[in-house]
Amino acid sequence: MEEQLSAQDVEKYSGEFAHLTNDCVRSFSWEGVNATVQDRQTKSPKSILSDINGIVKAGELLALMGPSGSGKTTLLNILARRAPSSGLNVKETLCVNGTNVSLGQFRKLSSYVEQEDALLGALTVKETLYFAAKLSLPSSVGHHERLARIQDLLASFGLQKQADTLIGTPIRKGISGGQKRRVSCASQLITSPRILFLDEPTSGLDSAASYEVISFVRNIAKRHNLLVIASIHQPSTATFDLFDKLLLLSEGKTAYNGPVPKVRDYFDSLGFTMPLYTNPAEFIIDLINTDFSRDQEVAHQQLDRIQNSWNLSEAASSVTKEISHANSRADTASQLGGEQGTANSFTVSLTLIHRSFLKSYRDVVAYGIRIAMYMGLAIMMGTVWLRLSTTQDNIQSFINAIFFGGAFMSFMAVAYIPSFLEDRSLFIKERANGLYGPTSFMVANFVTGVPYLFLITMLFSITAYWLSNFRSSGSAFFYWVMWLFLDLLAAESLVVLISSLVPIFVVALAAVAFANGLWMCVGGFLVQPQTLNVFWRYVFHYIDYQAYVFQGMMVNEFAERTYSCSDDCQCMYVTELADHCRIAGTGVLRNYGYRTDRIGEWVGILISIILGYRLLGLLVLHLRRT
Numbered sequence: 001m002e003e004q005l006s007a008q009d010v011e012k013y014s015g016e017f018a019h020l021t022n023d024c025v026r027s028f029s030w031e032g033v034n035a036t037v038q039d040r041q042t043k044s045p046k047s048i049l050s051d052i053n054g055i056v057k058a059g060e061l062l063a064l065m066g067p068s069g070s071g072k073t074t075l076l077n078i079l080a081r082r083a084p085s086s087g088l089n090v091k092e093t094l095c096v097n098g099t100n101v102s103l104g105q106f107r108k109l110s111s112y113v114e115q116e117d118a119l120l121g122a123l124t125v126k127e128t129l130y131f132a133a134k135l136s137l138p139s140s141v142g143h144h145e146r147l148a149r150i151q152d153l154l155a156s157f158g159l160q161k162q163a164d165t166l167i168g169t170p171i172r173k174g175i176s177g178g179q180k181r182r183v184s185c186a187s188q189l190i191t192s193p194r195i196l197f198l199d200e201p202t203s204g205l206d207s208a209a210s211y212e213v214i215s216f217v218r219n220i221a222k223r224h225n226l227l228v229i230a231s232i233h234q235p236s237t238a239t240f241d242l243f244d245k246l247l248l249l250s251e252g253k254t255a256y257n258g259p260v261p262k263v264r265d266y267f268d269s270l271g272f273t274m275p276l277y278t279n280p281a282e283f284i285i286d287l288i289n290t291d292f293s294r295d296q297e298v299a300h301q302q303l304d305r306i307q308n309s310w311n312l313s314e315a316a317s318s319v320t321k322e323i324s325h326a327n328s329r330a331d332t333a334s335q336l337g338g339e340q341g342t343a344n345s346f347t348v349s350l351t352l353i354h355r356s357f358l359k360s361y362r363d364v365v366a367y368g369i370r371i372a373m374y375m376g377l378a379i380m381m382g383t384v385w386l387r388l389s390t391t392q393d394n395i396q397s398f399i400n401a402i403f404f405g406g407a408f409m410s411f412m413a414v415a416y417i418p419s420f421l422e423d424r425s426l427f428i429k430e431r432a433n434g435l436y437g438p439t440s441f442m443v444a445n446f447v448t449g450v451p452y453l454f455l456i457t458m459l460f461s462i463t464a465y466w467l468s469n470f471r472s473s474g475s476a477f478f479y480w481v482m483w484l485f486l487d488l489l490a491a492e493s494l495v496v497l498i499s500s501l502v503p504i505f506v507v508a509l510a511a512v513a514f515a516n517g518l519w520m521c522v523g524g525f526l527v528q529p530q531t532l533n534v535f536w537r538y539v540f541h542y543i544d545y546q547a548y549v550f551q552g553m554m555v556n557e558f559a560e561r562t563y564s565c566s567d568d569c570q571c572m573y574v575t576e577l578a579d580h581c582r583i584a585g586t587g588v589l590r591n592y593g594y595r596t597d598r599i600g601e602w603v604g605i606l607i608s609i610i611l612g613y614r615l616l617g618l619l620v621l622h623l624r625r626t
């Protein structure tokens, strides 16, 4: 992957950045875009967008502007053909070159850059583009061409010097906010889309960084004839002037739709003269924003006048004419190109695994902190339960250590939540861009976790097992490792399931902690299975993975070990060895109702629980798209 391109290669493959050049999409138009939701109080339909028309032509940049809540995001999502948010009813006619195209074809012709950067902090800029290429391009695009595209995009977005810099994590500083936004745009251009949608590409950036981002986008759009539609919030004058067209929304209706240089004259003609040296974007937003007006009635009258004037204006009819003209020269869908095919699912899974491994060893939050935490726990356990001798006084201590080890190992899986939520949010965005589905994501997540969890189990066991003096035999040690490993796999799968269901850190944390508390209560240690009341026993005990880990480890410790009774031969557990003043460990197991011949069954149940959690997690990921 680190293979460098020679100068000739770059020349050969990049030429004039040929892959980016749009020679098939002339126009993208929308007519009669309407969106309604049901009003919560009145239950009648409430309009969010009403009758929005517009057209963008090759090489043009359109700014979608309006006060907060005016419908920019809703319109952008409709235009980009993203799944509407729940409860939204949408009607629209969208045409590329005057033709209705299928969703699949539209996906190939367009890309969407999210408002929040969907980037992994542990990757470098170049790796980010490399993985974007691996996940989105079909195998017909060869290795060298991919590298050439990456180099092109790094050059086009002024990122060559940062190519090997990390994006940045909360712990390791990386590139700046503006550079992140450029990386996000560049990674969406890797598939050579013809139409680019940008959701608030300048939000959170200062005016210099905003200008820089939009100018890079403008340069690339002009050079390659791309169509760009960006929602934007109060740009500076310089940034505003980088756009060719403006679609101005207020309360879901059009207030202006036309060339940026004509905005001033248009509002002048309505009697709203823009003072000299005023930021035009700020001026017109203030004009149509009713939110902060002292006199709401006057503000609404003014807004109605602006909206009505637009509907009756010549500019509005010229937009309609432009759309009709584009539709009259309609292409057939087959005349429209677009990158053919996508990456196959096997390549996608391997790429996701590769990416996750890079993240997992570079980002200490993913596993590093957990390894340190578990080692701390192992040393603590090993020194608290230090070198327990095999006397009856220590039987309860052994049982406590077994419970504590299994339960606490499982509990500490909560530390995986932040890392999983970062992966999940990247997945949600990449899925919305049509890169891969939940199955590839889940498989990669599981495969990446396995070696780390095994490493954690080994390090923990090597330290704690021998310090505490559990049954000293190689096979007993490896059985212990197996139980803890299954315990961790189940705990992590539970974290994945719960965090997929409620992808909000604090809520997921509380829910995982609660679930762990539940499993501890009904696992058989705090209340023995025979005495646990029937509700908890039949509803929860039998599906409690911690219960199987606990009984497996109990059998491991007690099935083949004996313990001495007190000096005067008083035995806490009366077993067949009582005459020898000893206790057979099987007596302890009998007390809990644990049989020694069901290890295989318990392992099977544990594996089923792990798979069950993963399958449920997969189902949740299928159903939850946000």
Ligand SMILES: Nc1ncnc2c1ncn2[C@@H]1O[C@H](COP(=O)(O)OP(=O)(O)OP(=O)(O)O)[C@@H](O)[C@H]1O
Pocket (backbone or CB within 6 Å): 037, 048, 066, 067, 068, 069, 070, 071, 072, 073, 074, 075, 085, 086, 087, 088
């Ligand atoms: N699914 C939905 N259900 C109910 N109301 C919705 C839904 N989607 C959008 N809205 C409402 O539609 C209006 C426009 O929302 P939208 O997010 O498109 O505005 P915006 O211009 O992008 O705002 P901002 O600049 O603050 O992000 C808001 O009042 C919002 O509450």
